[in-house]
Amino acid sequence: xxxxxxxxxxxxxxxxxFGLLVAARDITVSVPAEQTVGVIGANGAGxxxxxxxxxGHLTPxxxxxxxxxxxxxxxxxxxxxxxxxxxxxxxxxIFPTLSVFDNMCIAAAIxxxxxxxxxxxxxxVHSEAAIAEAxxxxxxxxxxxxxxxxxxTLPQGVRKLLDIxxxxxxxxxxxxxxxxxxxxxIEEKFDLMQVVMSALKTRKITxxxxxxxxxxxxxxxxRVLAFYDGTVIADGTPHQTLDDPRVQExxxxxxxxxxxxxx
Amino acid sequence: MASRAQWVGGxxxxxxxxxxxxxxxxxxxxxxxxxANALVVLGLVVLWRAGLVSFGQALYYCIGAYTVAxxxxxxxxxxxxALVLLGGIGAGLVAALVGFLLARYREIFFAMLxxxxxxxxxxxxxxxxxxxxxxxxxxxxxxxxGYAPHxxxxxxSLYWLTLAVDAIAAVLVASYFRSVTGALAAPIRDNExxxxxxxxxxxxxxxxxxxxxxxxxxxxxxxxxxxxxxxxPNMSYxxxxxxxxxxxxxxxxxxxxxxxxxxxxxxxVRSIAVDVMPSLWQMxxxxxxxxxxxxxxxxxxxxxxxxxxxxxxxx
Amino acid sequence: xxxxxxxxxxxxxxxxxxxxxxxxxxxLIFGVMKILNVTHGxxxxxxxxxxxxxxxxxxxxxxxxxxxxxFMIALAMAIGLVMGLVLERGILRLVYGRDEVVVVxxxxxxxxxxxxVIVLIWGPRSYAAYQPMVAAGNTxxxxxxxxxxxxxxxxxxxxxxxxAYWALKFTRYGRLLTTVIFxxxxxxxxxxxxTLVYTVTFVIGAMLGALGGAxxxxxxxxxxxxxxxxxxxxxxxxxIGGMGSIEGALIGAxxxxxxxxxxVHLIPQLExxxxxxxxxxxxxxxxxxxxxxxxxxxx
Numbered sequence: 001x002x003x004x005x006x007x008x009x010x011x012x013x014x015x016x017x018f019g020l021l022v023a024a025r026d027i028t029v030s031v032p033a034e035q036t037v038g039v040i041g042a043n044g045a046g047x048x049x050x051x052x053x054x055x056g057h058l059t060p061x062x063x064x065x066x067x068x069x070x071x072x073x074x075x076x077x078x079x080x081x082x083x084x085x086x087x088x089x090x091x092x093x094i095f096p097t098l099s100v101f102d103n104m105c106i107a108a109a110i111x112x113x114x115x116x117x118x119x120x121x122x123x124x125v126h127s128e129a130a131i132a133e134a135x136x137x138x139x140x141x142x143x144x145x146x147x148x149x150x151x152x153t154l155p156q157g158v159r160k161l162l163d164i165x166x167x168x169x170x171x172x173x174x175x176x177x178x179x180x181x182x183x184x185x186i187e188e189k190f191d192l193m194q195v196v197m198s199a200l201k202t203r204k205i206t207x208x209x210x211x212x213x214x215x216x217x218x219x220x221x222x223r224v225l226a227f228y229d230g231t232v233i234a235d236g237t238p239h240q241t242l243d244d245p246r247v248q249e250x251x252x253x254x255x256x257x258x259x260x261x262x263x
Numbered sequence: 264m265a266s267r268a269q270w271v272g273g274x275x276x277x278x279x280x281x282x283x284x285x286x287x288x289x290x291x292x293x294x295x296x297x298x299a300n301a302l303v304v305l306g307l308v309v310l311w312r313a314g315l316v317s318f319g320q321a322l323y324y325c326i327g328a329y330t331v332a333x334x335x336x337x338x339x340x341x342x343x344x345a346l347v348l349l350g351g352i353g354a355g356l357v358a359a360l361v362g363f364l365l366a367r368y369r370e371i372f373f374a375m376l377x378x379x380x381x382x383x384x385x386x387x388x389x390x391x392x393x394x395x396x397x398x399x400x401x402x403x404x405x406x407x408x409g410y411a412p413h414x415x416x417x418x419x420s421l422y423w424l425t426l427a428v429d430a431i432a433a434v435l436v437a438s439y440f441r442s443v444t445g446a447l448a449a450p451i452r453d454n455e456x457x458x459x460x461x462x463x464x465x466x467x468x469x470x471x472x473x474x475x476x477x478x479x480x481x482x483x484x485x486x487x488x489x490x491x492x493x494x495x496p497n498m499s500y501x502x503x504x505x506x507x508x509x510x511x512x513x514x515x516x517x518x519x520x521x522x523x524x525x526x527x528x529x530x531x532v533r534s535i536a537v538d539v540m541p542s543l544w545q546m547x548x549x550x551x552x553x554x555x556x557x558x559x560x561x562x563x564x565x566x567x568x569x570x571x572x573x574x575x576x577x578x
Numbered sequence: 579x580x581x582x583x584x585x586x587x588x589x590x591x592x593x594x595x596x597x598x599x600x601x602x603x604x605x606l607i608f609g610v611m612k613i614l615n616v617t618h619g620x621x622x623x624x625x626x627x628x629x630x631x632x633x634x635x636x637x638x639x640x641x642x643x644x645x646x647x648x649f650m651i652a653l654a655m656a657i658g659l660v661m662g663l664v665l666e667r668g669i670l671r672l673v674y675g676r677d678e679v680v681v682v683x684x685x686x687x688x689x690x691x692x693x694x695v696i697v698l699i700w701g702p703r704s705y706a707a708y709q710p711m712v713a714a715g716n717t718x719x720x721x722x723x724x725x726x727x728x729x730x731x732x733x734x735x736x737x738x739x740x741x742a743y744w745a746l747k748f749t750r751y752g753r754l755l756t757t758v759i760f761x762x763x764x765x766x767x768x769x770x771x772x773t774l775v776y777t778v779t780f781v782i783g784a785m786l787g788a789l790g791g792a793x794x795x796x797x798x799x800x801x802x803x804x805x806x807x808x809x810x811x812x813x814x815x816x817x818i819g820g821m822g823s824i825e826g827a828l829i830g831a832x833x834x835x836x837x838x839x840x841x842v843h844l845i846p847q848l849e850x851x852x853x854x855x856x857x858x859x860x861x862x863x864x865x866x867x868x869x870x871x872x873x874x875x876x877x
Contacts, residue, residue: 081462093460095453106450109443110461120444120468166461316679364862371614371678372865375817379858382810386850501810505686512683542697549690556684557672 006069008033008174008206009054014063016049023049024230027063033173036197036207038217038238040251041227047210050227051176054208055087056080067174086172090179092163096152100143100162103151104134104169111170137169140199156183157192164196168203175200177209181216189213193220214242214252226251269437272520276430283422288415291422293530295490298425300507301526302432302483306476307511308522309436313472314452315369316511318504319377322361322384323354323480325499328488329388330354330481335403343405343424347485354481358474366470381499388496399495402488425486429523432479437519439475444468509548513555581721586839592728594835595735596794600808601815601827602738603786609759609822610779612678613670616685618812619805620692621661621784625654625791626800627696630705633795637709647710654792655785662784666777674776693805704801711796727796734793735831738786742824755779759822814857820866 007030014027024046031037041047052058054065056077065073072080095103109130113123124130138144141161146154151162160180167175180196181189197220200207211217217224217238224241226234228250234241241247283291303324310317327350334349335341361380368376389397404417412420439445447468450458455465488494497503506529514525532551536544604618632653636646665688673684714726746752758765758775766772791804798804815834819826834853841848 077460078462078464081460087460093454093457095450095457097453098449106443106446107461109446110458110463113443120447120463121439121442121471123443124441125443125446126441166457170461316683368861368865371682371821372861374679374682375614375813376858376861376865378810378813379817379854379861382814382854383851383858386852386854387847389850390847502806508683509686542702543694545690546694549687549692549694552687552690553669553684556680556687 005033007031008068009208010066011054012064012066014050014053014060014065016053016058017061022230024053026231029225029232029235031206031208033206034201034204036200036220036222037209038221038224039208039210039227040212040214040217040224040241040247042251045227045251046230047227048178049230051087051178051208051210054080055085055176081172084171084173085176086167086170086174087176088160088164088167088178088180090182092156092159094151094154094159094162094166097150099148099150100138100154100158101134101147103162104138104165105130107166108133108137108169133169137165140168140202141165142195142199157188160184160192161195165199168200168205171203172205174206174208177207179210179212181211181213189216190219218242268518268520272433272523273430276426276433280423280426283419288418291418292490293534294527295418295422295425296487297527297530298429298523299483299486299490300510300530301429301523302479302486303507304510304514304526305432305436305519305522306479306483307507308514308516308519309439309448309472309479310476311511311516312440312448312452313469314448315373315469315472316508317377317476318374318501318508319379319381320476320480320507321499321501321503322377322381323358323477324484324487324503324507325381325384325388325494325496326354326357327351327481327484327486328494328498329394329484331485331488332400332402332494335405336400339403341403341406343407343421343489346405346489347424347428347482350485350488351478351482354484355474355478358477358480359470362470362473362477365473366466378501378504381504382501385496385499385501388499395495397496399493399497401493402491404492405489421486421490425490428482428486432482433519433523436475436479440519444471448472509552512552515559582843584720584722586836586843588722588724588728589842590832590836590839591732592835593838594831595728595732596790597811597815597835598735598828598831599731599738599793600787600790601812601819601831602742602824603783603790604812605816605819605822605824605827606742606786607780607783608816610755611776613685614678614682614813614821615780615783616682616689616809617665617692618685618783618787619809620689620696621658621787622791622794622808623696623805624657624661624692625788626707626795626798626804627700627705627791628654628657628788629792629795630707630800631700632792633707633709634705646713650707650710650792650795651789654788658785658788659781661788662781663777665784666780670780671773671776689805689809693802696802702802704799707795707800709796731793739824739828746824751778811853814853817857818860 009029009031011027011029014024015022016024027046027050039047039050049058053060056072056075056079059074063073064071067080067083067085070083072083072085095106098106106125109123109125109127112127112130112133113119138147141164143158143161143165146158151159154162160183164175164177164180177196181192184192193216197207209221221238224234224236224238225232226241226244226247228246233250234244234247236244242252279294286294303320306323307317307320330350330353331346334346340346365373365376365380388394394400404411404413405421407420407424410420440448447458447463451465451468458465484498487498510525510529511522513529514521533544533548536547540547600622603621604615607613607615607618629650632650633646636649669684669688670681673681711725711727714730717724717726717729744752746756754765754770754775757768757770758772762772765775790808811834815827815830817830818833819828819830834856837852837856838849841852
């Protein structure tokens with residue numbers, strides 16, 4: 001965890017209302033670079049609203065978002081992606097009729113193109129650089145043996161890794177993972193997260209991940225934000241947050257002592 | 264760096280160009296029309312790769328044709344090269360305008376809206392007396408940078424012009440497919456949302472593709488107008504669009520060359536069928552289309568790839 | 579002035595009746611099966627040619643004209659029944675589940691084939707079947723002369739609309755259809771025999787298409803290419819009203835009918851433009867048509 005310098009992401013008094021519905025309010029969070037933040041909370045608690053505001057898919061009704069000291073509040077998602085924030089999806093969003101390699105390659109080529117439309121027409125998609133990036137990211141996420149497999153025939157875990165890989169191939173500095181282990185069997189969750197986290201750490205990416213599995217959160221997060229009813233009710237180390245009685249009452253249930261129950 | 268397919272394609276173009284004087288006039292004329300139409304098909308391929316099937320490319324074909332015919336008629340200017348370029352530009356401008364609307368539609372709605380637009384032009388032309396309404400009017404004889412050929416020489420000049428435009432278009436489109444924006448076809452078709460999340464404006468990319476298809480359609484229509492020597496509102500009718508789509512399905516979207524081969528095959532089959540069994544040629548074409556859809560969904564182009572042992576070929 | 583207005587109204591109404599009869603089969607098939615059926619033009623053409631044959635057979639007998647009309651309709655619907663059955667079971671079911679546009683192209687291919695089948699059966703000459711229209715006579719309404727046959731057409735259209743509405747809302751089959759229109763997968767999950775529903779729907783649609791051709795036969799010259807024109811008109815009506823909506827087809831037919839009649843009487847140059855202009859306008863403003871709500875995207 002880096003100690004000096006300003007936070008990579010600084011959110012202040014963020015609020016989002018839809019008419020009379022307050023989806024998120026009073027969110028103030030500061031994330032230092034390279035931290036791994038777990039985000040927990042029931043469905044509808046405001047986690048996804050928060051993520052959507054950071055990635056530019058929702059415009060906050062109040063508050064500011066600073067990324068690397070730049071104000072990105074209300075900027076369109078395309079711009080925000082180009083500034084270095086990326087996200088992955090709860091249901092893996094990939095290109096089913098292309099191979100893993102082609103999926104990764106197109107993502108890499110898009111990330112490398114300069115200058116919008118004109119840049120897109122003059123940049124070759126199978127440039128050496130894009131190919132190299134794609135291969136490197138495939139190796140990073142350890143899905144090399146699926147390189148030429150069509151994406152719609154991939155097992156679920158590999159689909160998720162591909163989805164995250166595509167979000168990362170352009171070297172973002174902040175990555176938001178929306179339920180990375182959803183849809184993965186219990187036996188495989190841990191290994192998947194292991195691969196994902198070590199890959200992301202290698203690239204020194206700051207991570208915010210939404211999770212419902214508390215053990216995953218315990219194991220992989222440096223810090224945990226607990227959302228309830230649209231706002232953050234706890235913010236601290238995993239132990240601190242998950243031992244917070246309010247969090248236990250409203251979200252996670254009582255945490256078992258280590259050794260009791262399965263890991 | 265050209266692939267093997269491109270070398271073969273280039274060679275075929277050269278052969279076609281060189282063989283011209285030796286071909287009987289009706290064959291040369293057939294090839295010229297086929298290659299003019301191939302440009303429209305190429306435009307459809309650009310759109311089909313992105314998952315869009317336009318049932319209204321006849322709009323641009325007709326605009327290209329009428330642009331040529333009207334400029335020649337109103338100004339007496341007859342230079343073929345300039346006219347063809349103007350036809351392409353005119354159609355491109357309309358595509359750019361219409362694209363603001365059309366780029367937001369997909370699937371059936373895209374097909375229907377493009378159909379409606381082409382039928383609007385048809386309706387307007389049919390009711391315009393000054394343009395000859397349903398009969399249309401004839402196109403002045405073109406000249407080529409001052410050279411004014413007649414008869415066989417005229418046919419040859421148009422043949423070579425068409426071939427030249429085709430070759431340039433083929434090279435440009437092939438290189439477009441190798442670029443990032445050009446490659447953003449299958450990804451858009453597969454998962455538009457993901458493409459947006461990667462930082463790309465899908466609407467803008469599709470708008471660009473619509474303009475490319477429009478320009479190609481206009482060039483094709485312009486060349487066809489010069490070769491046929493006549494324009495009429497039927498060039499904007501839905502059955503004209505339908506036949507272009509037909510060829511696109513037949514040819515497949517696997518390669519640029521497919522558009523030209525498919526168009527040639529289509530013209531040949533149509534001419535032979537009309538000749539041999541004049542009352543059954545539509546049935547022949549319809550059956551061919553049906554069989555292709557049922558058994559060769561990737562078009563004839565994919566047959567080549569399969570014969571070589573892999574499905575589909577890259578440009 | 580008043581005369582022009584009444585002329586526009588009556589012409590518009592008659593044209594609307596024609597459009598509705600022609601479009602109802604198309605919108606039904608699209609609503610239930612999500613197929614934009616280009617072969618609809620063939621059903622129409624076959625219905626018209628069949629009517630010509632029926633009238634020809636009938637004219638030689640001495641039975642009353644009204645029976646002749648019924649015979650014409652019955653023959654057309656029989657043709658529609660057979661064609662619909664053969665096409666749906668024989669060809670269409672091979673492409674269910676594939677992309678919507680692919681299915682449209684299949685129907686287009688079949689349409690091309692059937693165009694020549696018409697020539698094979700009836701030859702390239704044109705036919706006339708005006709006897710029922712002549713037999714019906716005219717009615718005078720002030721200064722307007724209305725053909726009784728046109729009035730019958732409007733009555734038929736209204737009856738069809740009524741029957742369709744009642745059938746969809748109050749019969750068991752109609753409610754099954756509505757369920758399948760709404761969500762095919764869920765309907766199947768509830769045990770509805772979707773395959774059977776598809777076949778029956780397509781056959782009904784085919785019969786309605788043929789019916790359209792038959793009732794219009796006395797008003798036109800039955801020749802090659804009538805199917806081609808009708809398709810795109812039917813598409814326009816269905817696109818305007820909303821695909822799959824019977825009320826929509828009714829409103830769409832009225833809108834197009836009145837607009838076209840107005841154009842014909844006031845600014846003839848705009849006749850064709852008006853139809854496709856309205857279609858384009860509706861597609862732009864409400865792509866799902868005036869009567870259908872947009873569908874949310876399924877992941």
